[in-house]
Amino acid sequence: MAAKVGSVTRRTFLASTAAAAAYGLGGVGPAFAEVNWKKYAGTKIGVNLVKSPRGEVLQKYEKEFTDLTGIQVSSEQTPEQQQRQKAVIELNSGSPSFDVVHLSYHVQKRQFEKAGWLADISGFMKNPELTDPSLTESDFSQAGLLYAKNQQGQMLSLPFSVDYWMIYWNKDLFAKKGLAYPQTFEEMVVAAEALADAKEGTYGFVARGLKNANVPVWTSFLLGYGVDPVDANGKLMTDSPEAIEAAKLYQRLLTKAAPQGVAGFNWSECQSAFLQGKVGMWLDGVGFAPPLEDPEKSRVVGKVGYGVMPKGPKAQASATFGDGIGVTAASKNKEAAYLYCQWAVSKLMGARLLQAGGGVPFRQSILDDPETRKGVKMPPQWIDAVVGSGKISKLGLPVIQPVTEFRDIIGIGLTNLLAGGDPATEMKKATEQFKPILERSEKA
Template sequence: MTVATVNNGDMIRMQKMSGDFEQKHPGISLDWVTMEENILRQKVTTDIATKGGQYDIMTIGNYEVRIWAKQGWLVPLDDLGDDYDAADIMPAIREGLTYEGTLYAAPFYGESSMVMYRTDLFEAAGLTMPEDPTWAFIGEAARALTDTENEVYGICLRGKAGWGENMAFITSLGHSMGARWFDMDWQPQFDQPIWTDTLQFYVDLMTDAGPPGASTNGFNENLALFQSGKCAMWIDATVAASFVTDPKESQVADSVGFALAPHGGTDKHGSWLWSWNLAVPASTEHADAAKAFIAWATSKDYTTMVAEVDGWANVPPGTRTSLYENPEYREAAAFADMTLRSINAADQADPTVDPVPYIGGQWVGIPEFQGLGTAVGQQFSAALAGRVSVDQALENAQRFTEREMKKGGYIE
C-alpha cells in the first residue's frame, strides 16, 4: 500500500515505527510518500477528485473529510475493530470527521493554536505573559523583545502562502478581531475596515519584530527558528509543544511557557481546531488492509508504543479523551492542560464576532475554499514581503473572492 502523508515530526515518527505494523501483518508492505503540506494537499486532492488511485491511505485535514464524504470519495471507517474504542475520540475532533453519523477518517493527532514563548527572555525584560493575552499585549511584547544584533526576533508567525499555511493563522487572527470572510449573504468582506486593521496589524508586527524572509516561513520553518532560540514568541499549532520542549531537539527546551491564543478584546480567541487524519480513498483496491493500518496507527496501543520508545511527552496529542486522563502523560507533558484548554476554546460553529454562514476557525467549510484560501494567501504573503500594499492585497482578495463566489452560485 502507498501512504501519502505530511512531513511533520509525528508522521515521520509513524513511518519509523511502521515496521511493527508490517510484522503483525506479513502480507502487507508500505510505501511512503512524504510531502510538504501545501504539496500534499494538492496531490491528494487531485488524486481523489480524478479517482487516480495513486494512494491507498491519505493524510487529510478535518476541512476535507465531510466535503469528500458527501461526494462519496471516502471509505467509511465504522468497522475499525472491537477494541478500537472510537467513543474515546475527543467529541470536538470526532464531530469534524463524521458525516451523517458515520466516521470517515481517524485522527492521528489533533490541535488548536496557542502562544509558545521564551520564559527566560520575558523574565529578563521584566514582562509577564498573561494566560489569556490580547493582541495588543503580544504586539508590545514582540517589539520589546526583538534583539536583531543577537538574531532574536520578538515573534515568529506563518507567512508562507497557502490556505493551510499563512491563511490558517491570518483567518484565525481576523476572526478574533471581528473580521470574517463572508457576511450572512455570502458577500466577501475584504473591503471592510476591520480587514484593513487586521492585515495591517499583522504586516506591521512582522516587519517590526519578525525574522527576515518571514513571507516564506510556514510551520516547519518557524519550528526550526524557535528551537534554535531565534524567536521570543511563536503562535502556532499546539502540536509543536512536544518538539519545542524536547531537549534532544530544542535549544530552549527548559525555558518555554504557554498561553491561550490571543484575542482582540472580544470573547473570540485566535484559536483554530485542526486534526491530521488518515482516510481511505474510494479508489483504493486495498480498503481492508488500509483500514487495518489506520486502526493500528490511531489506536491507544500505538500511543503506548510511542511512549515506551520516545516518552509520554512525544505521543500524538489532541485526539483521545483517555490521554488527558492519564497521569503519566499529564506529568510528562507540561503543555497538556493548555493544549486541552485551547482545543476546548475553539468553536468552529461560531468562530467570529458577527454571524457567519460557514463553519471553521482557520478555514471556511465550503469546497471552494482551497482555491480561495490559496489565492488570498498569495496576496497576503506578497503584502508581508512588501511586493504589494495592504490595501492592494485586500482589493485583489475582494475582487478574486467575489468572482469565485459568483461562479459557485453563492451570489449574483
C-alpha cells in the same frame, strides 16, 4: 518513561487493566474484549498512507494488528503530494487498490465529500461488536469532529493526528522585561513591541510571512475576532471588518516586532530564529516543538514556555489542522478496514505516536492519561498547552476545494502588507480575485 511496549498478541492486548495502563491505554484493555476482533480473520486489506511519522508508526506496529485480528495488511507510504495524486486517480476510477486511505483534512475534506469517496462509518461506531466503548465522538476535539463529519452529520473518517496552533515564548526574555504571558491579543501586541529591543538585538514576535504559508497566521487572528474565512452559508468573509482588523494585527506584529526579512519566512526560518534565543514569541503548530528542547539544536532549552493562543476581541481559538483515516466507499471489506482505522486511532497507538514525537492524537483521553504523559519527552507545559488548545480548537482553513488557490491569493495580499500595503485594500482585492474561483468550485 512509560513501560516499553513490545509485541502485543491478542491475549496481551486484552489483558488486565494494569497491563493496559502500562501500555499507555489508560485502563481501556477490558473494553476491547467486547469487540469481535477475529470476525474478519483471513481478510486482506490495502492501506494508502502518507509518508510521515504517522505513517511510519502505523507500519512499524502493523504485525500487531494482524496478530490481534487475523487481517492481512498491505500498506504503502507515499510522499504527501504524490499520495494525494495517487489517491484521487484511483478513487476516481471507482476501484481503488486500497480499502483505507490517510487524508489531509484541511486540503482534501471537501473534495472527498463531494466525490463520495468515503464510507459512512456512523453505524460501525454504534456497533459494540465493531467498536470498543471508549471510542466515542465526545473523546475527539471539536475541530476533529468538524473535519470527520459531513454536513449531514455522518462520520466519514476517524480523526487521526492534529496540529493545534499555539504560542512558543522565551521565558528569559519575558523575565528581563518584567512581562507576563499575554492573555489577550492586546496584551500580545504590547509584549511583542516591548520585547523588540534594537540594543539587545531581540525581537518580540515571529510568524510566517511567506505568501501561502502565512495564511494560517492571519486566520489564527481572524478566529479571535469570532469570524471564519468562509461562513456557514459559503460566503467569503475575507474582506469583512473583522478580516481587515486581523490583517492590521498581522501587519503590526510582523512589521513592528519581527526580524528583518520576515516576508520570506516559512515555519523553518521562524523556528531557526526562535532557537537562537533572540525572539520573544513564535506563533505556529505544536508539532514544531521537539527541536526547541534539543541541546544540539537549541539555545533555549529549558527556557521555552508553551502557551495557549490568547483571547481575541470576540473569541479564544486555536487554529487547527489535521489528518484522518477512513474507509473507501468502494471497499468490499469495509468492516475489516474499519477495524484497522479504529486500531490506528486507539489509545495504544495514540500514546506511541505522541511519545515518539510523531504527532498529537485528536483524542483528549490520550493526552489526559498519566501513564502516557510519563513517556512524553516534551515538558509537561507543552502537553498542557496541547490539551488547552484542543478545548478551543477551530478549523484553521475553510473547508473548500480550492484551498491552495485560497492560500496563494490571500497570502499575496498578506505579504503585500509587510511592504506597507493598506489592509482594507489588500483584503478586498484578494477577496475579489478569489470569489469567482470559489464559486466555480462549488458548481463543479
